[in-house]
Amino acid sequence: MRITALVIRILRQIVRDKRTMGLLIFAPILVLTMLHLVFNGDEYTPKIGFVHVPESIMNQIDMSDAKITVYKNEKEAKEDLSFQEIDGYLVFNNQLPAIFLEGSDPAVNGAAVKWIQTALKSLQGSEQTLEPKVDFLHGSEEMGQFDYFGPVLLGFFVFFFVFLIAGVSFLRERTTGTLERLLSTPLRKWEIVIGYVLGFGIFTMIQATIIAAYAIYVLGMLMEGAFLNVLFIILLLSLTALTLGILLSSFANNELQMIQFIPIVVVPQIFFSGLFNLETISEWLKWIGPLTPLYYAADALRDIMVRGYGWDEIYRDVLALLGFSILFMVVNILALRKYRKI
Amino acid sequence: MEATKACISIRHVSKKFGKQQVLKEISLEIMEGEIFGLLGPSGAGKTTLVKQLAGLDIPTSGENFLFEEKMPSLKLIEKIGYMAQSDALYEELSAKENLQFFSALYGLKGKNQQQRIEEVMKLVQLSNHLHKPVSNYSGGMKRRLSLAIALLHEPKILILDEPTVGIDPVLRKSIWEAFNELKNKGTTLIVTTHVMDEAEKCDRLGLIRDGRLIAVGTPEELKGKTNSATIEEAFLVYGGA
Known part of the structure; x- marks a missing residue:
């Protein structure tokens, strides 16, 4: 009571x-x-610039999962980079690829580098790399x-x-x-x-x-x-x-x-x-x-x-x-x- | 008053808080059906003493008896209505909800509860404000609601700590009328005050200073013994000024 x-x-x-x-x-x-x-935000989509990338390579690259901008010269790309319009760019000088990153956010760097490496790897189709199969006891890749x-x-x-x-x-x-x-x-x-x-x-x-x-x-x-x-x-x-x-x-x-x-x-x-x-x-x-x-x-x-x-x-x-x-x-x-x- | 018997008996009560001695060897009998005033400056120990009578504290030495039973006791607590210096109301709730809550604690329910709520609110002249939230009440209204709550369970002894602080003279008069009405019904009232003119309205007075009971008697006795015109003068004489 x-x-x-x-x-x-x-x-x-x-x-x-x-x-x-x-x-x-x-x-x-x-x-x-x-x-x-x-x-739990979506996977980050890196914004990548292409400078002097040969036509032949561009046609082979899988452009999904990234936002691509093609620049005529490195100066333009650098300018956009400083305004954070792109996270980094891939440049081919004398057929050798080089990456130039914005660099302030480590997570974004990682995403950009990873994407570029994956894209380039797919070109060297001859070498088959074995992807390890991943199993989970609890949770999953989506967790x-x-x-x-x-x-x-x-x-x-x-x-x-x-x-x-x-x-x-x-x-x-x-x-x-x-x-x-x-x-x-x-x-x-x-x-x-x-x-x-x-x-x-x-x-x-x-x-x-x-x-x-x-x-x-x-x-x-x-x-x-x-x-x-x-x-x-x-x-x-x-x-x-x-x-x-x-x-x-x-x-x-x-x-x-x-x-x-x-x-x-x-x-x-x-x-x-x-x-x-x-x-x-x-x-x-x-x-x-x-x-x-x-x-x-x-x-x-x-x-x-x-x-x-x-x-x-x-x-x-x-x-x-x-x-x-x-x-x-x-x-x-x-x-x-x-x-x-x- | 000679025929009535004591309902409260304070026997050699002392109280210490740490090293500070707040009450010193107080012995006092309060008769059934009287309005007993405890008069003294703030810090004299009035509140400490009435808290013991309400069962909220115990003396360091000495004993308090109510109806010949020793305090504190949960059985005796039901016979006491206590109104502290603070209004102690739930401001979020309406007056009625406050009254319902406290009356339920005393076991009042249903029709009986409703009837008591109406009665006490009429007594303190708040019947028209029953459904208002307490946060909208004025200071004087809160004081009267607080009094109403203390009256809910028809206590045999009513202990009121500074009941009329912050209340205008007109309302104070009506509150004292209510006190006299309760007295006529046989309730014993203990009222603490530091207002001298209020003290005149009590049947008997106890003057307290620095934790000592310096005099007890009717206002007339106290004034007569000291040849003073007012209680204030009498207080000064007893206080050794």
Whole structure:
């Protein structure tokens, strides 16, 4: 009864605060979309200039996958190059090919050189080079970087926003005096914590469903496993974010100080959650990873989404996340003793 | 008042925050059905004392008894209405939603809840603003809504920390009328204030300075004993000025 009242009140507050609700749902969608566009963009099409390329060779080159401009002399080509109209040009001086590149972006250089080399190779048809056949255990040639760290980011954004908003709303509860008023009613301390967990839990479920569905079905993030498992892991992760946010809010005196926890508590998690290769992290920092909730959530999400694993593989992560939530909840109830002894 | 019995008994209560001694050996009995005023400058320890009575804090030494039961106790908390200095309202919600939430915490539901909400809002003269979001309320309206919330569960003891701060004289008068109405129904009211003319309206007063209870009595007694015309003068005499 009392918990229900608390849950209803929290949900009403969230719905009333349109901007916060928008932040919780649309900010992750926006960021994921941008990352999708950045990392999964189409193969870069190099813009190549041709100078003094003999007719015979030009006729044989496969002109697809590049934008070709033919110049009468090298001076014109150089001019376009300086305006970045082309990425590089192929010039034949005395029948010997030479490449001249714009050179400011390594990725573009690579693409241009690769295209030119491939084009020239096709001319020397006599030498048959054996292309190695490539097989993949997980993913494919089409799998972009976005698919690999998408699951981690999905978890991270949910953690980040739930942490911040739950923390700030509990902080406000304290600074506006409503926490004191709550504690002057017969409401039990554990009921406050459970009420918060349920209220935000319900909202996070909706948030997580929308964001995960968008990432998977609209952005086409790789999804080999079960959608419900993804939601379950995100829900557990958001519970740790929620309980940790509430806990840390008691060490903050205002919203700004709550935001100061982001670089200390939230951002480091991303380094140890598998966004960067965990094998290459220095030995003396490695121990941090297993202490962060995102480490387990990212592992589980990647298992489900990239590797298509099921319950057998993720149950350890589930237990770890539950452990974090329960630990933080207990500490929260104890921390509330500061405001009322019984 | 002689026939009534004490419902609050403060026995040798001291409170320390670290090295700072906020309350020193306070002993006080508050009778059932009276309006008891705690008068003193800010920082005298009024809030610390009423917080203990509301169950939000405990004394370093000494004991507080309500209805002959020791505080803090969750059972006693249900009999207390507490209004802090801050309004403690959810600004995103409407007045009605605030009232619904807090009344649910006291176990009021359905028709009973609706009836109580109407009653308390009438008492604080906010009936016409029930559906407004609290963020649109003026300072005085918020103060009165805060009072209304403290009254929802018909507490036997009402603890009000500076209830009329920032409220104009006309409204203050109507709020004191409400206090007297509650008193006539048998509610015990404890009001802290640093406004001397407000103190005159209390049945009995406790003067607090630097954490010490320097005098207790009706406003007339206090003035008579010190030969002063006003409570303010009496306070200065007791304060040793």
